Amino acid sequence: MKKLIQALQKAERVAVLTGAGISAESGIPTFRDAQTGLWEKFKPEELANVRALLKNPVLVQAWYAWRKQICLEKAPNAGHFALANLEKQIVAKGGSFTLITQNVDRLHQRAGSENVLELHGNILRNYCIDCGKDADDETLASTESGEPARCVHCNGLIRPDVVWFGEMLPEKTLHEAQVAAASADVFLSIGTSAVVYPAADLPLIARRYGKYAVEINVEESAIAEYMSEVILGKAGEILPKLCNVPL
Ligand code: BJW
Ligand code: ZN
Helix, strand or coil: CHHHHHHHHHCCEEEEEECCHHHHCCCCCCCCCCCCHHHCCCCHHHHCCHHHHHHCHHHHHHHHHHHHHHHHHCCCCHHHHHHHHHHHHHHHCCCEEEEEECCCCCHHHHHCCCCEEECCEEEEEEEECCCCCEECHHHHHHHHHCCCCECCCCCCEEEEEECCCCCCCCHHHHHHHHHHHHHCCEEEEECCCCCCCCCCHHHHHHHHCCCEEEEEECCCCCCHHHCCEEEECCHHHHHHHHHCCCC
């Protein structure tokens, strides 16, 4: 921890990758946690793909409507706020700060983070799979009638604006994330199991460029052995200690 604080004090370029673990303390279930309640018999991996939408649109749309509601009801936690504070400090001394997130919940933006790259999209937006036009909330609310939500323009199915397995990540966003990882003096990988690519490659890119990369997680991720250091603990407890000291 002390070494990391010193590295942050010297750093001109900082990049951070976050995963579902940073929002766990806000009450948003992580992706690979066992699901509870209504959804306990479904694996997220089985719902988060286009085949599932085509096969069972009402089920997939209802799952996303439920998750979207949770994201709107929950608030950013001390971990999100600490990263927003770190960004302000690094930028104030003339440095650069890039927050790369796999999360679709927008809690980083609500905590005040500004330079945020969303690798896997945003659960608050929806669009039509046929004509691509945006779909508003009222359209998705129609899932309650037992019929799938369809586009008011072309009757195509409505989907969330997130990146599913087998789909390309937004090209420019991914490129910016890779450049940030390769050029960061300090790279933090926080609350991600690091099993989903290409996001999981970002800390490894930092390491390949000889950068100081630190993982913060309640347990070791799939790539922990390649990190410069691993700090075990909750993001909402570790990050305030790290980021709320004057740099
Ligand atoms: C805490 C905590 C606390 C808990 N504090 N920590 C082999 C090699 C390379 C790639 C592939 C491959 N085989 C297949 C692929 C491709 C595939 C992939 O990676 N599959 C792997 C599973 C093997 N990738 C893709 O398909 C990607 N696209 C792509 O590669 O395009 C090119 C291509 C196209 C066609 C064919 C081949 C290539 C797209 C990936 C999209 C991922 N989408 C999802 C769903 C988003 C929408 C939604 O939310 O519904 O993104 S999947 C899901 O996983 C979600 C997450 O963003 C992502 C990562 O999960 P995350 O954030 O790490 O969460 P968890 O739950 O896994 O972990 C939580 C962690 O927090 C844990 O470690 C806890 O310990 C920790 N924790 N509390 C700190 N308080
Ligand atoms: Zn349409």
